Amino acid sequence: MSGTADLFAMERLDDDYSAERTSNKALAEMYQAVPNEIKTKIVFHAAFEQCLDNELPVNLALVCTDWFKIIQDQMQVGQPCFKAWYGAIGHEDIYETFLKGVLLYRPIPNSDEGMIKLNISDLKDTSPEGTPYKLLKKNPLEGIFDLPTCGDAGKYLVISTGYRKGINPDNKGKAEVWISPRFMIEKKIANAHHFKEIVGNWDEKVAPLGVFYTWSADTNEYFDYCTSKDLNVISKNDLYTIWGDESACRIEELCGACSAMRGRGGRTYYFTFHFEPK
Structure with a gap:
């Protein structure tokens, strides 16, 4: 038509x-x-x-x-319908801060030598290019970072924005790390039942962003998380440190993320999210 x-x-x-x-x-x-x-x-x-x-x-x-x-x-980034879809209306400050955030890869921990910056704002959605009537052309709130330039980390890690919706066969044998604004989790809670028991104790004023860790083969119910630290803590610590010192695991004896992070998933110590609060 x-x-x-x-x-x-x-x-x-x-x-x-x-x-x-x-x-x-x-x-x-x-x-x-x-x-x-x-x-x-x-x-x-x-x-x-x-x-x-x-x-x-x-x-x-x-x-x-x-x-x-x-x-x-x-539905383009920053437009009213895009913001309404992801729950950003009323949370514009953290929305803008999140979009301006970067994922830093440091091949030499605690050094800026050889550092690579991956901008959240550059992320695109993961729908196939041939998808008909594709409304979300560019989607930094639900994107996957391109890690091939980051040593061998891409063999063992997948780092994404947004939240996990289920097992992805493309991630087989890898640890998954997700970062998401709380407003998005709250907006999508009907489709993200695995967050219901933690979102009530997640104070957006203290921790507007959450970091989540899981193993590719685990179901959504098994994950580690950090939803209690402010942007300064997240920006000053690599993802491995946040997992080890700041995260909380609900079912450690069964959680694949715990084993993965202690193994090759430990390559998260090369990565740090950095945000500049408004």
């Missing part, structure tokens, strides 16, 4: 629906008479409300090419 009239132009062939066809044509004519600026606002507000309700507005984007373009533009 193409053009904004597509929504109203689809007619039933049965003559019993002639009145409905006439009504659709009338709606199409009325819609076409609306100024383009108003059309854009109508589509935007409908998409925005769906994002607030945790419903990605794919249904609206599929109406026609004009609507798809409007919604796709609104």
